[in-house]
Amino acid sequence: MKTARMADLPRCPTHGIGSLPRPRAVRDLLARKHEVSADRYRRTLDDFVVFAIRLQEQAGLDVVSDGEWRRTQYIREFLDRVGGFERTRKYTHQGETKFTEVVVRRMSAVEPVFAEDARFLVAHTDRVTKFALPSPFLIAVRYWHEDHSRAAYPTLQHFLDHLAEILRREAEALVAAGIDIVQLDDPALTYFCDRRLTSGEEIHDERLRRAWDIDKQFPEALAAINRVADGLQAEVHLHCCHSVYKRKSDVTGDYKPILPRLADARIDRVNLEFAYPGTGDVSDLKLLPPHLALGMGVLDVRSERLQSVDEIAALAAAGAAIVGLDRLALNPDCGFAPDAGEPPTIDEAYEKLKRLVEAAARVRGQESGVRGQGSGVISQ
Numbered sequence: 001m002k003t004a005r006m007a008d009l010p011r012c013p014t015h016g017i018g019s020l021p022r023p024r025a026v027r028d029l030l031a032r033k034h035e036v037s038a039d040r041y042r043r044t045l046d047d048f049v050v051f052a053i054r055l056q057e058q059a060g061l062d063v064v065s066d067g068e069w070r071r072t073q074y075i076r077e078f079l080d081r082v083g084g085f086e087r088t089r090k091y092t093h094q095g096e097t098k099f100t101e102v103v104v105r106r107m108s109a110v111e112p113v114f115a116e117d118a119r120f121l122v123a124h125t126d127r128v129t130k131f132a133l134p135s136p137f138l139i140a141v142r143y144w145h146e147d148h149s150r151a152a153y154p155t156l157q158h159f160l161d162h163l164a165e166i167l168r169r170e171a172e173a174l175v176a177a178g179i180d181i182v183q184l185d186d187p188a189l190t191y192f193c194d195r196r197l198t199s200g201e202e203i204h205d206e207r208l209r210r211a212w213d214i215d216k217q218f219p220e221a222l223a224a225i226n227r228v229a230d231g232l233q234a235e236v237h238l239h240c241c242h243s244v245y246k247r248k249s250d251v252t253g254d255y256k257p258i259l260p261r262l263a264d265a266r267i268d269r270v271n272l273e274f275a276y277p278g279t280g281d282v283s284d285l286k287l288l289p290p291h292l293a294l295g296m297g298v299l300d301v302r303s304e305r306l307q308s309v310d311e312i313a314a315l316a317a318a319g320a321a322i323v324g325l326d327r328l329a330l331n332p333d334c335g336f337a338p339d340a341g342e343p344p345t346i347d348e349a350y351e352k353l354k355r356l357v358e359a360a361a362r363v364r365g366q367e368s369g370v371r372g373q374g375s376g377v378i379s380q
Contacts, residue, residue: 271295
């Protein structure tokens, strides 16, 4: 469902996926949260978030977020606020030893945790706004553990059901705060695209050492997503990325295994990656269910290399030739910095976003020129 502000969006609008790189000053503030007064922390972070909003406006984005600068990581802030998680699990990720949270008690938050953040974003821009939440399936498969979680949730499905309930409440609170687009982030769905994972041949993360059964698990994941999204009084996006860690992807594989399975998704748009090698292939779009619009990732957030506007526009035009310009929005492949420590600089992100905006204008112009010649196909 489109809100009133979305009626003024151009065809083929531009939007970010969520996170912007956090400057060193922001990272320092997040790390020193308990060393300053709550009031000073809030006021300082408010100022930084306004800067993140203005940066996106200056780049020309049609849809803006708060840059996720109130979060040290795109999931962890939610886990911290809803309660029930402890950092007790040791695992390896790309050869590094790490610790992560697992759910050990029932989640207990009684009030929506992101509503205040959402109200701040809406109050500080006249652009269409987007706010991202982690999807229930992503949290379930990463943070339920058979050795630690059964006392709170006997099975992963019990955990998934409660997550869907809590995230639906979160989504409704975002809408009440005035957010126009609610996005559910779910890189876990893209695990089904990686034949190394589904075959059990290779894993990049010990947390993923499980049987991946797309016929069983995908319908369960989609049912939980639909519980969050169905009937929400805002546009709902599903973001399926290949994960980002230190300028690399954890997951590889095109979207052909999962796109047909979104036929029953009660969402408006699916945001996918096409710019980084080993992600989506434009031919995947022939399988996009007809009721879904597309957020096409045409901007590589991982590489330091700056794509030219010509490159970005050519990739976008190839997607538009399949799905049509009216179903298309353009975005970066993923958030620039899902974790506060990710390496892109804010200047790199800004320059890339400016080129994204210019490429979108070029694609609109190409399509208008072709229509003027009596053809409905975008020239490439």
